[in-house]
Amino acid sequence: MAGEQLYAFEQSFSFSPLSSKKFSFLQDKDILTLxxxxxxxGRISAQTFSFDQSFYPYNSERFALCFFRDPNVVSSLRKMETGAWVPLEKPAVxxxxxxxxxxxxxxxxFDPIYSCGVLRPSGHVVKCFHDVYPDYDELRQMLQxxxxxxxxxxxxxxxxxFLLRLFKHLCLGGELCQYEDTIDPYISTTKHIYKDLISVQKDPETKKISVVSTVLKVYAQDESGRCYPGRWDEEQTFAYMxxxxxxxxxxxxxxxxxxGSVTF
Known part of the structure; x- marks a missing residue:
């Protein structure tokens, strides 16, 4: 009986997709080219949902579980399998x-990167030898x-x-990544995506700007095992709420x- 009462008070969330929400980093021609x-x-996406209860970071696991079990999420959240976008289809366990x-x-x-020897004064990334990866450089070596x-x-x-993680994800790229000779494209794209995703507020008295968003790195499992963001553990297959x-x-x-693909 006591267990039932505890469960009754456990917070639940409901979600609705906001299909009209667009992200400028997925519309910007220069970023799409990069x-x-x-x-x-064609392998990176962002989808927004509204939810109906107050969120607190201490309740993050419950929040994420409700998200991956919600019928609206299951039917509309997309993942990639064998090169095609498909719905989640099954609720998480x-x-x-x-x-x-x-x-x-x-x-x-990122300021220390500019003066530690990873970059030349021009901003070009210093190349280096690697036993496994051809065309390796000091920037990726420093990150990994x-x-x-x-x-x-x-x-x-x-x-x-999260800012550094986002930068690292972009620097490592996808399976057939053509790496940049200079750091500027990585920095500018990281800044653009970060500003697109993260919300801030200014304190009216101190004028100090602070982040109000909470970021969660998530993995979901169904009865067959890990189902989202992918079946296998791969650093560059990721999902952040x-x-x-x-x-x-x-x-x-x-x-x-x-x-990569041009279709989405």
């Missing part, structure tokens, strides 16, 4: 949720390999930030690693 070059075009730090309101986090001499230029806490608690909107940023 996403094609990075083998991400469980979720794994990581609250991702998201506090940055400027691009200062802890034994890189430049790895600790960006601190552990900064590496956890960006929650705006005041508007009661949640945007899901999704990418499926593979060969």
């Amino acid at each position: 996403l094609m070059k990075w083998s991400m075009l 469980s979720v794994d949720v990581e609250v991702v730090p998201c506090t940055k309101v400027s691009m200062e986090l 390999e802890e034994d890189s001499e430049h790895y600790h230029v960006i601190g552990r806490a900064e590496r956890e930030e 960006i929650v705006h608690p005041y508007k009661r909107h949640v945007t899901l940023l999704y990418h499926s690693y593979g060969v």
